[in-house]
Amino acid sequence: MAPEAADRAPAAVRRLHPMRLLLVSDDRSFCGVTSLLLERNGFAMRTTPHTVPVRVAELAREHRADVVLVDEVPSRRRAARTLAGLELLYPRARPLVLCVDADALPPGITDHVGRSSPIAELTAAVERCYAGERPRAAS
Numbered sequence: 001m002a003p004e005a006a007d008r009a010p011a012a013v014r015r016l017h018p019m020r021l022l023l024v025s026d027d028r029s030f031c032g033v034t035s036l037l038l039e040r041n042g043f044a045m046r047t048t049p050h051t052v053p054v055r056v057a058e059l060a061r062e063h064r065a066d067v068v069l070v071d072e073v074p075s076r077r078r079a080a081r082t083l084a085g086l087e088l089l090y091p092r093a094r095p096l097v098l099c100v101d102a103d104a105l106p107p108g109i110t111d112h113v114g115r116s117s118p119i120a121e122l123t124a125a126v127e128r129c130y131a132g133e134r135p136r137a138a139s
Contacts, residue, residue: 018044019130022060022093024082025071026050030115034069037119043126050078053085060086060093067129071098071115096129 021038025031026049035045046063048056050071060068068086072079083095097112113125 018042019066019126020044020064021046021067021069021126022056022063022065023047023069023071024050024056025069025098026074027071030071030073034122038123038126041119041123050075050082053082054089056082057085057089060090065090065093067126068093068095069098069126070095073098073100073115094129094132096125 019042021043023031023035023038023045025034025047031047035047039045044063046059046065048059050056056068059065070079070082070086079097083097086093086095095111098115099112100115111125111129113122117125
């Protein structure tokens with residue numbers, strides 16, 4: 001790395017509190033493993049199964065979630081309702097869709113990451129989502 005590039009490297013973000021995440025998924029094993037890995041990376045986690053959007057928004061508000069991870073498994077339609085409910089009832093939270101197939105997502109979904117992505121990729125996607133950046137297309 002050239003000396004000039006080192007000067008332009010992004011500085012690590014320092015927070016007063018851990019970023020709070022709410023993971024919405026019916027897959028208990030997935031929730032357990034993903035929560036454990038994200039907690040080890042400094043995030044404050046809470047999980048809930050898919051439920052009515054009003055309840056998800058209430059949980060996000062109670063947890064003061066910065067980012068809400070919405071698993072599209074088992075139903076993409078259910079995930080879409082959850083996203084719409086969050087946008088309407090708790091717009092402070094930024095939703096991030098955990099998708100099986102990013103190429104098949106509806107055009108309105110911009111913040112997404114593969115459900116089986118490595119933890120470093122998931123963490124980076126959460127940080128981008130929180131910062132309001134849009135994911136870059138894979139090259």
